[in-house]
Amino acid sequence: MTSGFTGPQGYGSDPFAEFFARIFGGQRPGPRQIDLGRLLSEPARQLVAGAARYAAEHGSRDLDTQHLLRAALATEPTRSLLSRAGADPDSLASEIDERSGPAQQSSGDAPPPTSLSLTPAVKRALLDAHELARASGTGYIGPEHVLSALAANPDSAAGHILHSHRFSPSPLPPEAGDHVAQRPERPRPTSTP
Secondary structure, three states: OOOOOOOOOOOOOOHHHHHHHHHOOOOOOOOOOOOHHHHEOHHHHHHHHHHHHHHHHOOOOEEOHHHHHHHHHHOOOHHHHHHHOOOOHHHHHHHHHHHHOOOOOOOOOOOOHHHOEEOHHHHHHHHHHHHHHHHOOOOOEOHHHHHHHHHHOOOOHHHHHHHHOOOOOOOOOOOOOHHHHHOOOOOOOOOOO
16 A cells, blocks of 8 residues: 655655645745655655544645654654653554544545645644754754654644653654664773773
8 A cells, every 4th residue: 555655756746745835834944844755764754644544534634744754653663653752652543543533534535635734833843853854964854853852842733641641752863763782882982001
């Protein structure tokens, strides 16, 4: 099953990039122009796409932070990150599902995810995720950056949910996420007096 979003590497039209261009105002000159669609890793793109599908299926016209959190609870590596931090992903998912109510439409009948608008809180979370990625030295926005950005804003719906479950963001190592597990440890040099 595919999300319907294709990559920006020349594989045809990219509705995901069009979605971000529409939401963030397209290509306008200015000092703060960021093409978030191109900076998202494939797992982060899938996380946002899953959040948009969830929002559309539950009858929302807006993609909000709780939708991003709900998608993070269903995918890796964010589900594992939450578990390792002591949060119960299934309990969090149940809380969001209860708040969202029953799905109003099946995924085939729901409006296309690109028809949704991003709430200001989601825009802030994605821009904060970009800042976290830059601060950690990575050249992409990963799902772990999105999760940390959601938790960093306790005033957003997702931040409120995470903080009520005593989850708080922790600093991300430069190679957070899947790359940590795949990178073999190198022996560290020791110095002798």
